[in-house]
Amino acid sequence: MKYVSMIVVGLVVGILARFIYPGAVPMGLILSAVLGVVGSFLAGFVGSMVDKEPGTQLKPAGFVYSILGALVVIFIARFAGVA
Numbered sequence: 001m002k003y004v005s006m007i008v009v010g011l012v013v014g015i016l017a018r019f020i021y022p023g024a025v026p027m028g029l030i031l032s033a034v035l036g037v038v039g040s041f042l043a044g045f046v047g048s049m050v051d052k053e054p055g056t057q058l059k060p061a062g063f064v065y066s067i068l069g070a071l072v073v074i075f076i077a078r079f080a081g082v083a
Contacts, residue, residue: 005012010036010040017070025074035077039070 014036025032043065044064 007037007040009063010037010070012036012062013040013066013070017067017074019076020067021071025078027074027077032074035073036066036070039068039073040066041069042073043069 011033014033016027017036017039018027018029018032026047027035046069047062047065
């Protein structure tokens with residue numbers, strides 16, 4: 001259930017991160033959503049390393065971290081020439 005919620009949040013976050021990212025982002029909404037899912041998983045992985053408390057509930061900080069993770073993934077994708 002934890003991974004399903006990360007995927008759903010990642011889809012929303014990817015679209016939000018695309019609009020928050022400074023400058024023009026020459027990628028479609030689907031690629032933004034995929035990068036948001038990857039960013040959500042990245043943020044969840046880093047968050048689970050930092051927070052040792054077990055739980056599968058969504059937290060507002062997780063949403064913010066997911067946006068930051070998606071922004072990082074978009075930056076890396078643009079730097080690598082994928083997007």
